[in-house]
Amino acid sequence: MEFILYLPVLIHIVCLTSNFHLTASDSFSGSITPQCHGDDMSMLLEFQNSFTIASSNPLAPSIPFPRPKVGSWKFDPDNQTSSNCCSWDGIECDEGTGRVMALDLSSSNLFGSINSSSSLFRLVHLQRLNLAFNHFNHSRIPSGFQFLSGLTHLNLSQSFFSGQVPPDIFTLTGMISLDFSGDLLELRSPGLASLAQNSTNLQFLNLDGVDILSPVPETLARLSSLRSLSLSGCRVQGVFPESIFQLPNLENLMLNHNVNLTVHLPAFNSISPLKTLGLLDTRLSGELPNSISNLKSLQGLELDSDNCNLTGSLPDSIENLRSLKSLIIRGCGLSGSIPSSFGSLTQLTYLDLSSNAFSLQNLSSLSWLWKLTNLQTLSLRETSLQGEIPSSIGKLSQLEILDLGDNRLSGLIPAQFLNLSQLERLLLDNNELSGHIPTWLSNMTQLTLINLQFNRLRGPVPVWITQLPNLTSLHLCFNQLNGIEDPDLSKNRSSTRDTVALPKLSSLGLASCNLREFPIFLQNHPNLELLDLNSNNFTEQVPLWMQNIGMHSLRSLNLSHNFLTGFDPSLKTLPWMNLQTFDITSNRFTGPPPRPSRFANLDTYLVPYNKLSGPFPRWICNLTSLVTLDLSFNNLRSSLPECLGNISMSLSVLNLQRNRFSGNIPQMYASGMQLKMIALGHNQLQGQLPRSLANCSMLEFIDLGNNKISDTFPSWLEPLPQLKVLILSHNKFHGVISRPGSLSGFQRLRIIDLSYNMFTGMLPEGYFQTWTSMKVVDPAAEKVTYLQARCRYGFYDFYMILINKGIHMYYPKVSQIFTAIDLSGNMFAGAIPNAIGDLQQLHLLNLSNNFLIGGIPSTIGGLSELESLDLSGNRLSGQIPWELAELNFLSFLNVSSNNLTGSIPRGPQFNTFTKSAFEGNPGLCGDIIYKKCSSPDVAESPAVEQDNSSWFWEIDWKVVLLGYGSGVAIGLVIENAFNSGKQAGLAAVIRRRLQNRQRQSRRIRRN
Incomplete structure (x- = not known):
């Protein structure tokens, strides 16, 4: 499908190339071949000898119609034809003078380079030069073009020139057509502005893939003769000048794949000759104007981008674009409905309106759609369609691609699909379709791709579907299918009559199809590239015959979520x-862990949640292309080798948590690392954090909780620009958290968990002021996305465990907008700063089990998104601020074991809290704790008798936490100190609390 999306671009390139031929041939059609000038012949032969003519073009098969033209150039004085260079292949001469005027050596298998002294630049009468689709070995475009002052057409596209385009080309003021398209050239200095200044007669300009990296100059709008402008993939940036849209002769404008280019569609005038407008992957904004109907000649409109911010709906006026053949308006967030006036666009062959926010509508209500009988591609993916697929779809008999995925379509797959005899790609995934896989699909022999995954299809997987002669990709995952149709085919037998040949199938997805045995029809299949058999009921070992499946072709194997015990020994x-x-x-x-072949170029290695054992596999250090590594939730043990840093250049995800690794965390040596997630929690790692983590500028997620790491707060991680999650809980971090080093410290941080360490001093008020991502929602996260890393065949979701609402909560996905602060179980002292109220996007706040004093700041009442608040186990005093009752999302509150007084606020949320949330505060009163207040506005303040033991209760259990956090030895020292004093019974109390704390810690670690 992607190839077809860019078909108009390819057609555009071909048109520019053919423009050379048409212009050249028109000049000489019907004329007698002139006699070549002797000087020109000598220079052509010299040019010929400067190249190697490759036996096959090194760019094939991308080179169109390769033909080594210069190989036929030969001078034979006895042969009048061969001695006349004007008759040689690719050459055209002036009729009167015999001078070479046009040289077309495109697709000629030329290999080598051209220097500035080349005889080419002595062909001073040359007007048209085409060297496209050759291989000039990454050499630079030579200087010398200034000698070809009469040059009007120059085509160097896809010729493997590299580097900066030489400035002498911009001195050619007569240039009409210029094509430098490719991926290796630069146009920096001079740039586009210089080109626009000198080449005022320019009609065709193709710079696709040329690295420009600058704004598009307004001066391009002075090129009034310009008919075609193509700047796709040039990294142009800034705002595209609207005046260029108004050029009086502009027919083709292609700006695709410039992600930093902002484009506002202007009001189009009625005399615009525009035929093709390509804005794929640009920053579109504003509305799709009604004046687009003025583009009566428009044949191709392509609007698609992750950054597309078009507003409003599709204008009805599009119906006036009767010449339109290709219409792509994808992923632009347009609302409303698809206008029925689209039925007037009867010339359409390509229609893609996918991923827009249209209102819910039945597919059967789009009656206009069935009038577009010329359609070859129809994509309405993720357009809020519902209902059954109507039989009218059979009228689109020319369809080659049909994509109705990610909707709410229901019912059966209609038999009228049989009328779509040209259909090659059928995508109906992520709907609510039911019934069996229809047997008539076996007659649709042109199908190359079938995607029916994530529906409600039932019955067995029919073996015949895998035998479609042209099928290369089949995905039936996550339906209600129940095994393979013929049980004999699922038995591991060697008889050839049970083996079905699958010569073309390269991608097969049978996840969650209730398979109990590996499909035997795959045996000895030579071409398979992707195999997904996850979430079935496979038991015991992977059968030995599986080793013959795609031994040289298999790239992705997914056997996850089964009951397999291993591979054959x-x-x-x-x-x-x-x-x-x-x-x-x-x-x-x-x-x-299973070891890959030494030839494998492994990108993703996922083996979590097994029973793997032994030391860390050192062969992993040799996987220099590894991007995602997950060995978590196994029984691996040993220290982590220093060589782990060798793969850090490519590594994006490193997840080793829930094993028994010990020793120090190795340094990550490489610079420019791609690491986004490091999760080493729940091991026995010790020592300090590796300072090399500060080099990981892409880091978003750090989880090192539940280890034995002894260090101070890692303020040196402040500059990491992408860090969103920092979990260091249940370690031996200690000391005071000082003020941030800058006003931008941890500015992207959204989740921080420092619980159950030994931090002292005041709460880090300075950081409350720098955590700006907790103050406002990240604009990039408004679409409820999740923290993840891209793998070759999908995405890897980050996950974590936090104490939320008093329980350990597992987050299989971490939302980009979720925010949490957990500083519980430390030795923070002093008051809760009012600055905490600035973190208005906070969802979870846990400051429990510290030494905090003073009142609960009323500013917490401004945390409108707060869902969980735990301030228990401190020495807070005063009243509970009534502002907390205004927190509409607060579903968990715990202020127990403090010195709070007064009445408990009333409100819809507060009335749902239980007595346990407030117990341990003798001065509180209210209906929730069944204790009446003496006055609605005056809190009861019972006198607490002070005796000789009151000093102990002021110390409270934090003394025990100090003993737990620093080791049993400190606890015993405190116990001996108490035994030496008057309070002989207190040592036993502390001992019991210490034991309870240790038991609680063990439960937390097991969970």
Whole structure:
């Protein structure tokens, strides 16, 4: 499908190339071949000898119609034809003078380079030069073009020139057509402005892929002769000048794939000749104007971008674009409904309106759609369609691609699909379709892709569907299917009559199809590239015959969420030589982690939630292309080798938590690392944090909780620009958290968990002021996205465990907008600063079990998003601020074990809290704790008798926490000190509290 999306661009390039041929041939059609000038012949032969003519073009198969033209150039004095260079392939001459005027050596298998002294630049009468689609070995474009002062057409596209375009080309004032498209050239200095200043006659300009990295100059709007402008993938930036849209002769404007280019669509005038407008992957904003109907010649309109911010709805006036053949308005957030006036666009062959916020509508209500009988591609993915697929769809008999995925379509797949005899790609995934997989699909022999995953289809997986002659991709995952149709085919037998040949199938997804045995029809399949069998009922070992599946082709294997115990013991290494993704998550594999082939270029290695054992596998250090590594939730032990830092250049995800690794965390040595997530929690790691983490500028997620790390607060991580999650709980971090080093310290941080360490001093008020992402919602996260890293075949979701609402809560996905602060179980002292109220996007706040004093700041009442608040186990005093009763989302509150007084506020949320949330505050009163207040506005203030033991209760259990946090030895020292004093019975009380605290800690670690 993606190739077809860019078809108009390819057509545009071909048009520019053919423009050379048409212009050249028109000049000489019907004329007698002139006699070549001798000087020109000598220079052509010299130019020929400066190249190697490759036997096959090194760019094939991307080169159109390769033909080594210069190979036929030969001078033979006895042959009048061969001695006339004007008759040689690719050359055209002036009729009167015999001088070479046009040289077309495109697709000629030329290999080598051209220097500035080349005889080419002595062909001073040259007007048209085409060297496109050759291989000039990454050399620079030579200087010398200033000698070709009459040059009007120059085509160097896709010729493997590199570096800056030489400035002498911009001195050619007669230039009409210029094509530098490719991926290796630069146009920095001079840039586009210089080109626009000198080439005032320019009609065709194609700079696709040329690295410009600057704004598009307003001076381009002075090129009144310009008919075609293509700047796709040039990294142009800034705001595109609207005046360029108004050029009087502009027919083609292609600005695709410039993600930092802002484009506002102007009011189009009625005389605009625009035929093609491509704005894929640009920053579109504003509205799609009604005046677009003035573009009567428009044939292709392409609007699509992750940054597309068009507002409003599709204008009805589009119906006036009767010449329109390709219409792509995808992912732009447009609202309203799809206008029925689209039925007037009868010339459409390509229609893609996917991923817009249209209102819910039945597919059957789009009666206008069935009038577009020329459609070859129809994509209405994620457009809020519901209801059944109507039989009228059979009228679109020319369809080659149909994509109705990510909607709410229901009912059966209609048999009228049989009328779509040209259909190659069928995508109906992520709907609510029911029934069996229809048998008539076996007659649709043109199908190359079938995607029916995530529906409600039932019955067995039919074996015939895998035998469609052209099928390369089949995805039936996550339906209600129940195994393979023919049970004999699922038995591991060697008889060839049970083996179905699958010569073309390369991608197969049968996840969650209730398979109990590996499909035997896959045996000896040579071409498979992707195999997804996750979430089935496979038990015991992976059968030995699986090693023959795509031994040289398999790139992705997913066997996760089954009951497999391992591979056959005879397999010392995985047999697949080109494996890139390996996933056996949530099985019962034992022994050491499976080792890939030494030839494999592994990108993703996922083996969590198994029973793997042994030391950290050192062969992982040799996987220099590894992006995602997850060994979590196993029984691996040993220290982490220093060589782990060798793969840090490519690594994006490192997840080793819930094992038994010990020793120090190794340094990450590489610079420019891509690491986004590091999770080493719930191990036995010790020592200090590796300071090299500060080099990981892409880091978003750090979880090192539940280890034995002894260090101070890592303020040196402040500059990390992307860090959003920092979990250091249950370690031996200690000391005072000083003020941040800058006003931008941890500015993207949204979740911080420092609970159960030994931090002292005041709460970090300075950081409350710098955590700006907790004050406002990140604009990039407004679409409720999750923290994740891209893998080769999908995404890896970050996950974590936090204490929320008094319980350990597992987050399988971490929302970009979730915010939390947990500083509980430390030795913070002093008052809660009012600045905490500035964190208005906070969802969770836990300051329990510290030494905090003073009142609860009323500013907490301004945390309108707060869901969980735990201030228990401190020495807070005063009243509970009535502002807390205004927190509409507060579903958990715990202020127990403080010195609070007065009446408990009333409100819809407060009335849902239980007595336990307030107990341990003798001075509180209210209906919730069944204690009447003497006055509605005056809190009861009972006199607490002070005796000789009152000093102990002021110390409270934090003394025990001090003993727990610093080791049993300190606890025993405190106990001996108490035994030496008057309070002989207090030592036993502290001992019991210490034991309870240790038991609680063990439960937390087990969870």
